[in-house]
Amino acid sequence: MIILEFALITFLIVCAIAFTFSKRLLTSVIIFMAYSLIMSIIWLIMESPDLAITEAAVGAGVTSVLLFLALKKVNALKGKKDE
Amino acid sequence: MEVILAHYYDIAAVILFGIGFLTLLLHRNLIKKIIGLNIMDTSIFLFLASKGYIFERVAPIVQEGATNAEAYINPVPSGLVLTGIVVSVSVSAFLLALTQRLYKKYKTINLDEIIVLAKKEEE
Amino acid sequence: MSNSNYNKDKIPSTHSKAPWNAFVGWVNGDTPEDKFEKPELYQAPKQSHDAHNEESAVQQTPMPQAENEQEYNTDHTEQGHFLLKEKFTKFYKVYIVIAVIIGCFVVGILAYAVCCLPPYGYAENPVNNEVSEKYLEDGLEDTGATNAVAGMILDYRAFDTFGESTVLFVAVIAVTMLMKRSMNKKDEEGERLVAHETEIDKKDQNLILKYGAMILVPFIILFGVYVILNGHISPGGGFSGGAIIGGGLMLYAMAFGHEKISKIITYRSFTVITSCALLTYAGCKAYSFYTGANHLGGDIPKGIAGAILSGGFILPLNICVGITVAFTMYGFYSLFSKGDI
Numbered sequence: 001m002i003i004l005e006f007a008l009i010t011f012l013i014v015c016a017i018a019f020t021f022s023k024r025l026l027t028s029v030i031i032f033m034a035y036s037l038i039m040s041i042i043w044l045i046m047e048s049p050d051l052a053i054t055e056a057a058v059g060a061g062v063t064s065v066l067l068f069l070a071l072k073k074v075n076a077l078k079g080k081k082d083e
Numbered sequence: 084m085e086v087i088l089a090h091y092y093d094i095a096a097v098i099l100f101g102i103g104f105l106t107l108l109l110h111r112n113l114i115k116k117i118i119g120l121n122i123m124d125t126s127i128f129l130f131l132a133s134k135g136y137i138f139e140r141v142a143p144i145v146q147e148g149a150t151n152a153e154a155y156i157n158p159v160p161s162g163l164v165l166t167g168i169v170v171s172v173s174v175s176a177f178l179l180a181l182t183q184r185l186y187k188k189y190k191t192i193n194l195d196e197i198i199v200l201a202k203k204e205e206e
Numbered sequence: 207m208s209n210s211n212y213n214k215d216k217i218p219s220t221h222s223k224a225p226w227n228a229f230v231g232w233v234n235g236d237t238p239e240d241k242f243e244k245p246e247l248y249q250a251p252k253q254s255h256d257a258h259n260e261e262s263a264v265q266q267t268p269m270p271q272a273e274n275e276q277e278y279n280t281d282h283t284e285q286g287h288f289l290l291k292e293k294f295t296k297f298y299k300v301y302i303v304i305a306v307i308i309g310c311f312v313v314g315i316l317a318y319a320v321c322c323l324p325p326y327g328y329a330e331n332p333v334n335n336e337v338s339e340k341y342l343e344d345g346l347e348d349t350g351a352t353n354a355v356a357g358m359i360l361d362y363r364a365f366d367t368f369g370e371s372t373v374l375f376v377a378v379i380a381v382t383m384l385m386k387r388s389m390n391k392k393d394e395e396g397e398r399l400v401a402h403e404t405e406i407d408k409k410d411q412n413l414i415l416k417y418g419a420m421i422l423v424p425f426i427i428l429f430g431v432y433v434i435l436n437g438h439i440s441p442g443g444g445f446s447g448g449a450i451i452g453g454g455l456m457l458y459a460m461a462f463g464h465e466k467i468s469k470i471i472t473y474r475s476f477t478v479i480t481s482c483a484l485l486t487y488a489g490c491k492a493y494s495f496y497t498g499a500n501h502l503g504g505d506i507p508k509g510i511a512g513a514i515l516s517g518g519f520i521l522p523l524n525i526c527v528g529i530t531v532a533f534t535m536y537g538f539y540s541l542f543s544k545g546d547i
Contacts, residue, residue, distance in 0.1 A: 049441035057449035069542040089325035101313035108305040143354035152339040173377035180384040
């Protein structure tokens with residue numbers, strides 16, 4: 001079990017660093033979705049199912065959709081490097 | 084090594100906090116700053132929720148006739164974090180709305196260009 | 207200990223150049239051939255510098271570094287911008303170094319402090335004091351809720367949750383002020399964008415999205431309702447169920463366009479339903495304060511633990527919170543996408 005937790009934590013940190021160094025905003029939002037999903041799995045392991053449901057619905061669902069809409073409004077969905 | 088094994092969630096939360104903090108300081112793109120703020124939020128939630136966990140105990144769904152505190156984890160951090168998550172989404176929605184208004188006015192989301200354009204407007 | 211670990215992850219450009227560049231390239235979807243000279247962190251100021259170089263026609267010799275902020279305000283326009291730009295590039299190098307140093311310093315202090323805390327996951331830790339024991343042992347008797355978290359946030363600390371819902375409501379009001387297209391002042395560009403969107407909605411024959419949404423949306427909303435109604439006997443509750451229902455409404459609006467959903471949810475019904483949910487919450491809570499009970503009113507039957515109709519006021523409060531959260535989430539989506547509800 002502790003190996004799984006370490007793997008998940010490593011994935012979280014790699015996700016955060018990859019988000020920081022990604023050039024496209026679309027990539028960073030998708031990385032943030034993966035981050036939120038892994039975070040909800042960690043909360044399931046931590047025996048807090050309320051938090052897991054809420055994070056999976058809010059972090060990976062609603063926040064990412066809002067970020068996508070904001071990207072569309074600021075015309076950042078096209079192109080290769082938009083920063 | 085023992086210290087890390089005894090505190091691995093806390094150390095992960097601190098590292099994530101540092102990454103979010105540096106993103107907030109170093110990036111000039113407003114949307115990246117907002118996601119960095121979200122990562123900082125999540126790291127604080129991870130720290131808080133990890134305080135409530137106790138080994139070999141189950142989630143606080145109390146069964147009739149087994150109302151013994153020895154069997155369940157601590158419900159207080161879960162309750163605190165649950166409300167915090169919803170506040171974080173409303174804060175990020177508000178920040179995104181502000182960003183879109185800035186884009187509507189200045190046609191950019193880079194902070195430097197916005198500062199330069201605002202200076203030009205002032206003069 | 208973790209500080210050095212952090213540094214190794216964060217600034218590896220001197221030690222492990224090739225794998226780092228490969229990682230950054232992999233993140234950005236580049237082929238391994240085109241490598242970056244530097245991480246993108248250090249390039250950002252340069253790009254903005256170039257972007258403004260084209261705008262200003264004045265080419266001067268670099269002025270001595272402006273130390274205080276008043277200096278470039280006194281010059282006339284173009285020279286002032288030149289100075290501002292110059293100050294940015296010089297200021298940036300110092301700024302980046304200072305930011306990294308402060309970040310590492312904060313992380314180091316926090317890591318040191320964290321290592322002095324009691325270890326993870328033991329029952330003897332000072333966090334697990336008599337408060338959580340009280341909630342767990344007397345919670346079922348006091349509140350009638352099987353889920354101790356729901357009993358805590360909706361009974362013992364219901365006033366806190368009321369503030370929470372109010373925060374959401376205030377957030378949606380603020381976003382409405384910022385994003386809603388005004389009726390009096392015509393916004394040409396916004397109108398054009400919305401007309402374009404509507405045209406796409408009508409013309410688009412995205413069958414996979416439409417059929418997928420047609421199958422998925424009822425189950426998503428049903429699951430959200432289940433989570434809300436079972437909030438006091440199983441994991442879940444108003445916040446999570448409301449977010450799930452909001453996600454389902456978003457998917458519906460995304461697949462079938464705003465035309466169909468605006469028949470159900472208009473601006474007027476949105477405000478009325480959200481305000482009524484909050485007022486019902488406030489009324490229930492005021493009743494319990496009026497009757498002077500620590501936990502919600504003595505004359506409300508607690509019911510049999512584990513049944514749906516149990517837990518006193520927790521079920522209606524859960525429904526109120528769920529309605530508020532669901533409508534707020536949909537309101538965010540609608541305001542962001544078309545500037546109206």
